[in-house]
Amino acid sequence: RGNSLCYRCGTTVTNDTVKAEGKAGRMGAQMMATVCVRPGARGKVYLSPDDLPLPVPDEDAIRARIAALTAETGITPPDEPLPEKLTGGMCTIYGLTRFGDLFTPRQMLTLLTFVKHVRSAHDAMLAAGLDGEYAKALTTYLGIILSRFTNFYSSECVWYSDGGRGVRQVFIRQALPMTWDYAESNPYNPAASSWHASTRSVLDALSPIDLSTTPGQVLRASATNTPVANTHFDAVVTDPPYYDNVSYSDLSDYFYVWLSRAIGFLHSEHFSTELAPKKNEAISVKHRHGNNQQRAREFYETMMQDAFSEAHRVLDPGGIMVTVYAHKTTAGWSTLIEATRKAGFCITEAWPLETEQAHRALSQDTAALASSIFLVGRKRDNGHTARYVEEVQLEMKRIVKERVGFLLAYGIAGADLSIATVGAALAPFTRYARVELPNGEELTAAAYLEEVQREVIQVLLGEAAKTDERTQYYLMARHNYGGAWVEFDEANNLARTIGVELDSGPDALTRGADALVEKKGSQVRLLGFEERGDSESLG
Numbered sequence: 001r002g003n004s005l006c007y008r009c010g011t012t013v014t015n016d017t018v019k020a021e022g023k024a025g026r027m028g029a030q031m032m033a034t035v036c037v038r039p040g041a042r043g044k045v046y047l048s049p050d051d052l053p054l055p056v057p058d059e060d061a062i063r064a065r066i067a068a069l070t071a072e073t074g075i076t077p078p079d080e081p082l083p084e085k086l087t088g089g090m091c092t093i094y095g096l097t098r099f100g101d102l103f104t105p106r107q108m109l110t111l112l113t114f115v116k117h118v119r120s121a122h123d124a125m126l127a128a129g130l131d132g133e134y135a136k137a138l139t140t141y142l143g144i145i146l147s148r149f150t151n152f153y154s155s156e157c158v159w160y161s162d163g164g165r166g167v168r169q170v171f172i173r174q175a176l177p178m179t180w181d182y183a184e185s186n187p188y189n190p191a192a193s194s195w196h197a198s199t200r201s202v203l204d205a206l207s208p209i210d211l212s213t214t215p216g217q218v219l220r221a222s223a224t225n226t227p228v229a230n231t232h233f234d235a236v237v238t239d240p241p242y243y244d245n246v247s248y249s250d251l252s253d254y255f256y257v258w259l260s261r262a263i264g265f266l267h268s269e270h271f272s273t274e275l276a277p278k279k280n281e282a283i284s285v286k287h288r289h290g291n292n293q294q295r296a297r298e299f300y301e302t303m304m305q306d307a308f309s310e311a312h313r314v315l316d317p318g319g320i321m322v323t324v325y326a327h328k329t330t331a332g333w334s335t336l337i338e339a340t341r342k343a344g345f346c347i348t349e350a351w352p353l354e355t356e357q358a359h360r361a362l363s364q365d366t367a368a369l370a371s372s373i374f375l376v377g378r379k380r381d382n383g384h385t386a387r388y389v390e391e392v393q394l395e396m397k398r399i400v401k402e403r404v405g406f407l408l409a410y411g412i413a414g415a416d417l418s419i420a421t422v423g424a425a426l427a428p429f430t431r432y433a434r435v436e437l438p439n440g441e442e443l444t445a446a447a448y449l450e451e452v453q454r455e456v457i458q459v460l461l462g463e464a465a466k467t468d469e470r471t472q473y474y475l476m477a478r479h480n481y482g483g484a485w486v487e488f489d490e491a492n493n494l495a496r497t498i499g500v501e502l503d504s505g506p507d508a509l510t511r512g513a514d515a516l517v518e519k520k521g522s523q524v525r526l527l528g529f530e531e532r533g534d535s536e537s538l539g
Helices: 015-023 059-073 105-127 132-150 195-206 248-263 293-314 330-342 388-409 414-424 445-466 469-481 488-498
Strands: 034-036 045-047 233-238 315-325 345-354 371-379 385-387 434-436 517-520 523-526
Touching: 059 105, 105 132, 105 248, 132 195, 132 248, 233 293, 293 315, 293 330, 293 345, 315 330, 330 345, 330 445, 345 414, 371 414, 385 388, 388 414, 388 434, 388 445, 414 445, 414 469, 445 469, 445 488, 469 488, 469 523, 488 523
Parallel strands: 233 315, 385 434
Antiparallel strands: 034 045, 315 371, 345 371, 517 523
16 A cells, blocks of 8 residues: 555655556566475475576466467356455456456466366266266366365465465455465465365365265255245254445355356356346445445345244244354344344344354454354244333343353353353343333343443453443453454444443543554554553553
């Protein structure tokens, strides 16, 4: 995002100049190093192009081979437009406007060749007399292997400097940022992120499945309109979209363009459009609703309610619904709760399960959740109205105290503990169709969440709850986030619950010589005592 200095002559190169050169098609790549290993020895050897000639590919020859392959098979490089929202606006402004722009010529030739032979494998199986459906299934798995491989084989992949298989996957987070230094893996290296590794991953997922005793049926349908009879299922398990967290269909396009080329001819009903369908995706993103955030929120709420209502219809009266959720904002949680209640479910349990890899890039120096909350729900057997103070509040407080102690005993802390406790405390609220305050007004899900969060804070703070609000915020933020950067809305929700201002007014936590919080853009972080200890205003 900033300006650069030319390594050769020291001339300033502005960011706008780089963008203009990229859009004009004059942005190239220069070999930095080849990474090798010595057989039988530990560690890696980095060979510099300045020290010895390295196998830099002849791009003109490669492009000629791509043209020949296309002419022979009709398989074309992915020329579909790259959605700007997927990239975060970072790739397209440098001239990478098509999916094909994300792959070097050598990578493109490799992937197109794999596509050619996945399709050829299907023809060979049929020629050998295999059953058509069996051949279709095997070819589909080959397409899945190819799809996984593409995640480790583009110019968006960076070097995995601290271990692993050498190359990080494209989607280390839910976007495609501009990558200036990329690492290209050998597609046949058995010890790296390669076709072999992708095959092993798919086989490892398939090997535990025993289809001889329990055959399964897979259907692709909308969660709001499933082709299943009433009360058909004993259980419904769903991992719904997390409000506005991820634009899933945009992310899918990266894989969709390759899957459509490899196995689209076998699944034409699923690959009938140029890119993945987006109109009815259950997320709250304003760019799909005329940049109107209110309309986007209402659309998401309606889709969630319709999906849960459909789950209620197809679920047996004694069955359970398990909802996996890992979002942290009040807006996301309140929408989930309202959709669950209005569909006729009550939440009976909530447990955190560790679902994230410790080394994933997103978790480094961030307050990302390490676990997801598994909410267990059952069909509610009444439409009664409850009084909050007499029938809900006391039980909520008991659950919070009990669950905080239980989770702490098992080493769960930080944001994971808070969110898991909030999930468990939904039971007494969702048991009723309506919960009323003493004045007769209905208690909203958002207001109840604030009550629960306030109680969680009081239990975690213990005696420290008697301190001033600024101290309470510092202790809770340190517990939840440590010194990591977090989204402003999340930190502000905690501040509001405690009763302090994060960034508004003269007494805000981000203001003054003794500020507790640093703000940059849409993120904030807690300042440590090492950074504040020299301030004379602290006394």
